[in-house]
Amino acid sequence: MQQAFFYGFWTRNWPVWARYLGATLVIVLTVVLHLSLTNYLPPFPYLLFFPAIVINAVLFNRGTGIYSVFLSAALARFFFIEPVGSFAVADERTNLGLLFFLMIGLVSSAIIEALHGTARHLMDANERLAAAEREKALLLEEAAHRMKNDLATLAASVRLQGHTVTDPAIQDMFTTTANRIQVLSHVQDRLRPGQGASSIVDIADFINDLCDDLKVSLIGIRPIAIRVKVEHHWLPQERSVPVGIIINELVTNCVKYAFPSDRSGTIAIVFLRQQDFYELKVSDDGVGIASTARPNAAPGLGQRLVRSMATQLGGEVTVTPTHDLAGTCAMVRFPAAIG
Structure with a gap:
């Protein structure tokens, strides 16, 4: 009928x-x-x-x-x-x-x-x-696009400002800040409409793009490789942002401290689901950490930021030597379902 x-x-x-x-x-x-x-x-x-x-x-x-x-x-x-x-x-x-x-x-x-x-x-x-839903989607897409462009412009401005100073420590601060802003820009770029009022991100594409940017901004011509192994999962925006910030801080930490004096090596990033939990691992084959340094995933603000983002995800951070004691492995484990 x-x-x-x-x-x-x-x-x-x-x-x-x-x-x-x-x-x-x-x-x-x-x-x-x-x-x-x-x-x-x-x-x-x-x-x-x-x-x-x-x-x-x-x-x-x-x-x-x-x-x-x-x-x-x-x-x-x-x-x-x-x-x-x-x-x-x-x-x-x-x-x-x-x-x-x-x-x-x-x-x-x-x-x-x-x-x-x-x-x-x-x-x-x-x-x-x-028609109203299509108009709403277009408006949200336009807002996300403008936000992405604004964040990219802000990150570029911060990097440009960093080039005007000669103090390496201050330059490093500007670069780190620009990378953190770039994380938010990538989230905006990967947003897709989700259920309800939320938006979701394909975490695999997001992490791959983020790592490509980190190669350019942090590694450059240094003999450090980034190996990425991530599963495709759709995460809401409010969970994707902390994941991106954690990866940014941990990779930055590896580049700064695991490979001194232009030492070569590899940084491995793994994101997968284990039953009811997501696991994010960032490991390196660098100089390793002393047993007394295990509680710290990153020094200073970076370390506090990583733990704060893990808490926001409802998870925890563990940092241990790799199985061959030749490097460091930081793992963030958080529930797959939002409680």
Whole structure:
């Protein structure tokens, strides 16, 4: 029935003559069918006309159902009620049957007309809702795009400001700050509409892009490789930002302290799901850490920032030597489901 109403919205746009011609053809075909079944339907002269009336009311509507009722009554009286071939009344009881047929047919047609109007209103409402959703999505996309551009401009300005100073420590501060801003820019770039009011990020694409930027801004021509192994998971924006900041701080820490004096090496970043938890590992094969330094994932502000972001995710940070004691492994483990 729903599909029939759908086609009805198409045929209702036909010219008036075409719709009434179509309704007439349906009734004529019903007469032909009834004539072929006369031996089987003598007591039921109006039986096959009911579905024909419903079909016309659904497909052509706008009065065609009512028209079909009167046309069907006339043809049924002429072809299937004694005396056949005449509109004369031989038995007054046939008038009662004709009256019931007219009443039921007209009520059915009126109900279908009303359903057409209701369905039309629902379709219009759905179209307006879809248009509003599309407009909302465009506005959100535009806002995210502007935010991304503003953050990228801010990061570039911070890096440019860092080039104006000669103190290496201050330059390092500017670079670190610019990288943190760049994390937010990447999140904005990877946003996709999610359920409810939230937006989600493909964490694999996000981490890969972030690491590409870190290679350029932190490593440059130094003989340090970054190896990334991440699974595709969709994380909401409020969880993707802490993950990006943690990676930025831990990779920055590795570059600064694990490979002194242009030492070569590899930084490995792994993000995967283990049952009900996500695990983020950032490890290196650098100079390693002393046992007394294990509680610290990164010095100063970076260390505090990593632990703060892990707490925001509902997880914890552990920093240990690698299995061969030749490097350091920092792992952040947090629940996959938001509590």
